[in-house]
Amino acid sequence: MKSVSSPPTAPAPPRRVGERLVDQPQVPLLGRIQRAMHAHPLLGPTAVLILACIFFTIAVGPRFIEPLNISLILQQVQIIGMVGIAQTLIILTGGIDLSVAAAMVFSTVIAGKLAAEAGTPPLLALLVALLTGAVCGSLNGALVTRFRVPPFIATLGTLSIFTALNLYVSGSQTIKANALPDLLLWPGQTFRVLGAPVTFGSILVLAAFIVVSYILRRTAWGEHIYAVGDNAEGARLSGIRTSRVLMSVYIVAGVICAIAGWLLIGRVGSVSPFSGEGVNLASITAVVIGGTSLFGGRGHVLGTLLGALIIGVFSNGLTLTGVDVLWQVFTTGVLVIVAVGLDQWTRKVAG
Amino acid sequence: MTTTSNPARTRQITPILSARNLVKRYGHVTALAGADLTLYPGEVLAVIGDNGAGKSSLIKCLSGAVVPDEGEIRVKGKPERFRTPLDARSAGIETVYQHLALAPARDIAANVFLGRELRKPGPLGWGLRMLDRKAMRQETAKILGDLGLLTIQNIGQAVETLSGGQRQGVAVARAAAFGSRVIIMDEPTAALGVKESAKVLNLIAEIRDRGIPVILISHDMPHVFEVADRIHIQRLGRRIACVQKTEITMNDAVSLMTGAQTPPEDHDPETIPERLVRQ
Ligand SMILES: Nc1ncnc2c1ncn2[C@@H]1O[C@H](COP(=O)(O)OP(=O)(O)O)[C@@H](O)[C@H]1O
Ligand SMILES: [Mg+2]
Secondary structure, three states, X not given: OOOOOOOOOXXXXXXXXXXXXXXXXXXXHHHHHHHHHHHOOOHHHHHHHHHHHHHHHHHHOHHHHOHHHHHHHHHHHHHHHHHHHHHHHHHHOOOOOOOHHHHHHHHHHHHXXXXXXXXXXXXXXXXXXXXXXXXXXXXXXHHHHOOOXXXXXXXXXXXXXXXXXXXXXXXXXXXXXXXXXXXXHHHHOEEEEXXXXXXXXHHHHHHHHHHHHHHHHHOHHHHHHHHHHHOHHHHHHOOOOHHHHHHHHHHHHHHHHHHHHHHHHHHHOOEOOOOOOOHHHHHHHHHHHOOOOOOOOOOOHHHHHHHHHHHHHHHHHHHHOOOOHHHHHHHHHHHHHHHHHHHHHHHHHHO | OOOOOOHHHHOOOOOOEEEEEEEEEEOOEEEEEEEEEEEOOOOEEEEEEOOOOXXXXXXXXXXXXXXXXXXXXXXXXXEEOOOOHHHHHHOOEEEEOOOOOOOOOOEHHHHHOOOOOOEOXXXXXXXXXXXXXXXXXXXXXXXXXXXXXXXXXXXXXXXXXXXXXXXXXXXXXXXXXXXXXXXXXXXXXXXXXXXXXXXXXXXXXXXXXOOOOEEEEOOOHHHHHHHOOEEEEEEOOEEEEEEEHHHOOHHHHHHHHHOOOOOOOOOOOOOOOHHHHHO
């Protein structure tokens, strides 16, 4: 029998990166900031929001933080906020949804048609609108899970499909407020807080943020959403049914878009296939400014609320200071790039 | 190498886990070409083989991570079909994968309980589906403490902020905490230093002493010879031999593994571990 003379150990596989210990005694200030932002992802957007409010209060004067103006900002960001919730769920799984605004408008068109022209009871029309959102979401979900289409491509396709269906169903016609039942217009109704009018829509958005935040932080479903976005294969090997998680996320996101559609009817006071312009990209912007990583698995839905408020504060504040609207767009762009850069930087803590 | 046929060894013991004639192809590559495996109760079975011999593919079939194209898997003699990792988990088989299968951005407790989170008792749990994070953290601290595996101050720390050895510890602890029938470890010491490796080896012995058999895949011959009862040698997608540790030298094991040597004609890869014969 032949024996091998070299050491009886087979070549060891290469060492993995990330071997070094993170805990070094002396950490410079920048490193401490990096770590704090890694541990508390809401730190950055909160600071930006507070600084922006202080800046505009000085630049515009106290009327910037009067309840009336705050209420106005809330109304301006409610649609972006609600759609941003849906977008957050999807981005947390490592995906992206370009069809959110189209799905939102499609469900408003369905609700408007049913209630104004088919004589459907308002509540039923609203429920069918929510169902429409769910169907839109499940189409995206099926493309992503069953047919393994990358989310960007799948939702780019459904964006066109939903947009075309909007035009087809609505006949490119707008349905005016007087033809719509009160129930569909209800989110635009106001009640008074501290003398300022607050819409029910703004309250619905805040409630939705609280509910989704609870679900993401305190339930197993939320845990699985993060795990799938963080390491999909690892999640699968840990016994998580990843396809089921993804499918459910796309469906829930679709329903949330339909609720955003309801807010949209209340806000604009009509149903139009051409409404909701800019909401798609704004929702992604809010998520990113809010500190949620486009790579999935890290972030917080409350960050999206902050992100939406930051967008609202900048656009409102810059308008009040009389700055040309093009600088609002410019500022948003800078914020997005800074937010993504910060995300890349803080993720390096992982070593 | 000597493989005597000791009559005591032919006594019938039902393997706790066995695989027959597993075949797994990835396109043109045949990762498993009719592989067998037998794991007896209470033993540590080491699986050795060159890179690409099909070790990881073999254990992935046993853990439900991949579905073999052909072949049969039995748990305690009963045929099973694992379609998902969840199926194998429910059969009491826990696996530490070579690439750990952790969610790096989640904390230690969340990773230990990933896929089987604890809910709060009472209406908060069944009504609001609220997770019991406190219980999961306490339980995790206890598991890690019992295993003496880690000195981590903060159970709420993200796994990605841990060292390679600590991450391995989390993955091993997870398997050890839940594995009720079989624990499989794919190269658990490959990324570890000497001290950390020693801890994992101790842990394997401890798990075996609790009565749970372990399948250990390793490249490291001294480690294999330290803890294994039997050594399964995998080559080109097949088990070419499985021998008692006491009946083979490291050099012979390596030359079987590399193909420099072939096992004798009368080699019986199913002999019962000496540990069981003694009992
Ligand atoms: N997912 C996969 N896709 C394609 N080929 C694979 C895959 N997994 C393993 N293989 C191939 O199968 C063979 C066996 O691999 P593996 O089971 O990982 O071996 P080992 O763990 O013994 O190094 C190798 O040739 C490898 O390249
Ligand atoms: Mg391997």
